[in-house]
Amino acid sequence: MTDNIVGALPLVFNYTTLSVILISALFGLFVGAIPGLSATMATAILVPITFFMDPVPAIAAIVTTAAMAIFASDIPTALLRIPGTAASAAYVSDMNGLAVKGKVGQALGISVFCAAFGGVFGSLVLIFAAPKLALVSLNFTSTEYFWLALLGLTAAVMLGTGSVLKSLLSLGVGLLIATVGLDSTAGYPRFVFGIDAVISGVAFVPALIGMFAIPEIIRTIVHKDSTEKAPSHVSFRSLFSGLGKTLFRYKVNILRGSLIGNIVGILPGAGSDIGSWIAYAVSKKMSRQPEKYGSGHDEGLVDACSANNSALSGAYVPAMVFGIPGDSITAIVIGVLYAKGLNPGPLVFITKGVEVTAVFITFLVANLLIIPLGLIAIFASRHLLQVKKSILVPFILIFAIAGSYAIDNTYTGIVIMLVLGLIAYLMEENGLPVAPVILGLVMGPMLESNLITSLIKSDGNLLDFFSRPIAATLGILTLSIWFVPVLLRLIRKQKTVNG
Numbered sequence: 001m002t003d004n005i006v007g008a009l010p011l012v013f014n015y016t017t018l019s020v021i022l023i024s025a026l027f028g029l030f031v032g033a034i035p036g037l038s039a040t041m042a043t044a045i046l047v048p049i050t051f052f053m054d055p056v057p058a059i060a061a062i063v064t065t066a067a068m069a070i071f072a073s074d075i076p077t078a079l080l081r082i083p084g085t086a087a088s089a090a091y092v093s094d095m096n097g098l099a100v101k102g103k104v105g106q107a108l109g110i111s112v113f114c115a116a117f118g119g120v121f122g123s124l125v126l127i128f129a130a131p132k133l134a135l136v137s138l139n140f141t142s143t144e145y146f147w148l149a150l151l152g153l154t155a156a157v158m159l160g161t162g163s164v165l166k167s168l169l170s171l172g173v174g175l176l177i178a179t180v181g182l183d184s185t186a187g188y189p190r191f192v193f194g195i196d197a198v199i200s201g202v203a204f205v206p207a208l209i210g211m212f213a214i215p216e217i218i219r220t221i222v223h224k225d226s227t228e229k230a231p232s233h234v235s236f237r238s239l240f241s242g243l244g245k246t247l248f249r250y251k252v253n254i255l256r257g258s259l260i261g262n263i264v265g266i267l268p269g270a271g272s273d274i275g276s277w278i279a280y281a282v283s284k285k286m287s288r289q290p291e292k293y294g295s296g297h298d299e300g301l302v303d304a305c306s307a308n309n310s311a312l313s314g315a316y317v318p319a320m321v322f323g324i325p326g327d328s329i330t331a332i333v334i335g336v337l338y339a340k341g342l343n344p345g346p347l348v349f350i351t352k353g354v355e356v357t358a359v360f361i362t363f364l365v366a367n368l369l370i371i372p373l374g375l376i377a378i379f380a381s382r383h384l385l386q387v388k389k390s391i392l393v394p395f396i397l398i399f400a401i402a403g404s405y406a407i408d409n410t411y412t413g414i415v416i417m418l419v420l421g422l423i424a425y426l427m428e429e430n431g432l433p434v435a436p437v438i439l440g441l442v443m444g445p446m447l448e449s450n451l452i453t454s455l456i457k458s459d460g461n462l463l464d465f466f467s468r469p470i471a472a473t474l475g476i477l478t479l480s481i482w483f484v485p486v487l488l489r490l491i492r493k494q495k496t497v498n499g
Contacts, residue, residue: 004354012358020057032070039065040212044208044213045213050062062332074305091301093294094297098301110302115305118310119363126317133317134346142454143450157436174438175444178448180201181200182199197410208331209417210419211424247302253303256306262313280300322344325443424437
């Protein structure tokens, strides 16, 4: 560990990497402060640029952009009551309620420092926990990886916001797209319909860009730009007034929110969106003043804002150790890691230990930068919020087209981007989430190849899937998540009939 840290420091603290981190931070702050533009979309359109970077600066750009964008989403939440992300929607009433009471400085001050603390906490857990888990995962065979992939997809569906059925349908779409191309076992082309361009499968980056960028473009054109103007003047003289006292009073909340966010972030498919909702709910449940929540109370903000960036770091644990995305952003990162030769999995900590440690250190740098750059963003927010989304549409479209074309220098990538982008727009307009599609697209090949490999090794004996201790534990856990709620519902229904 010490040797890796010593070797990693020059990879991070050099002119190129620090410049990339700074520029990415400013980009993330800008995107996060514009209502409706998500951190996922920002990282997706950043992917083509990372192709021209070395591995550490490339991952640092995505890490920094995501961390800054998630924090900056609190700015329109406070000033306009427009949640920048699904995570900030958990506490929009309290954040905006404080602003209405003339305490906007206090609200955004809590956001800055709790986001930074939660991010640093999650980064430290990532640095020390991921290598330990990697050693354990060296004992994994195809059976364990099959159950792990299935558990990750199950968690993504069960923990996702909205209807489980809709998340399941979206996941099915992603798994279906993942089957296009050559069968990984037999080498037989599937669903290619004579189109040679997709015989190697649907290109991941154009699909990613299309499904997150194109819906935003279409919505902006169809629904126009109805973003409200920011107030003509916002006073931030109260930014530090009583902030230290508030943070000290809720020090347990900060630790609890960071811990909850990190644990939830480690669960595949959960991410910061779910982490902040759970942290806010736990805070309200354990508070002595639960009746004040939703009316401009600062206690829930401390928990939820700490959970946001802590969960973001936690999501990288399954991504780096098992190659399973913790959320849609780490799904993007996995694609970049493969492109840079840092193939996710336990062996990457052995073969590329210095580079991986350097990536982890960039987490600390990015989250520490939230404090100075976040304060600057707060003071500049009045101007940021006056930029109309309609002005940004041409630039987003240019990035999307260029990035999709650059994958293999053919028009196929652009067609994939546009088609899947239109599908994603229609899905979202009908209440179907897009994130499970991406998770299915990323994890589908892993699920299929490990299933077939395990069946071949066991000669079709399904009991072999439970023959090893770790595999049996993961299998029982996955099946329990599937069937226990159904059994409990049937028992409850039977009691109602008999009673």
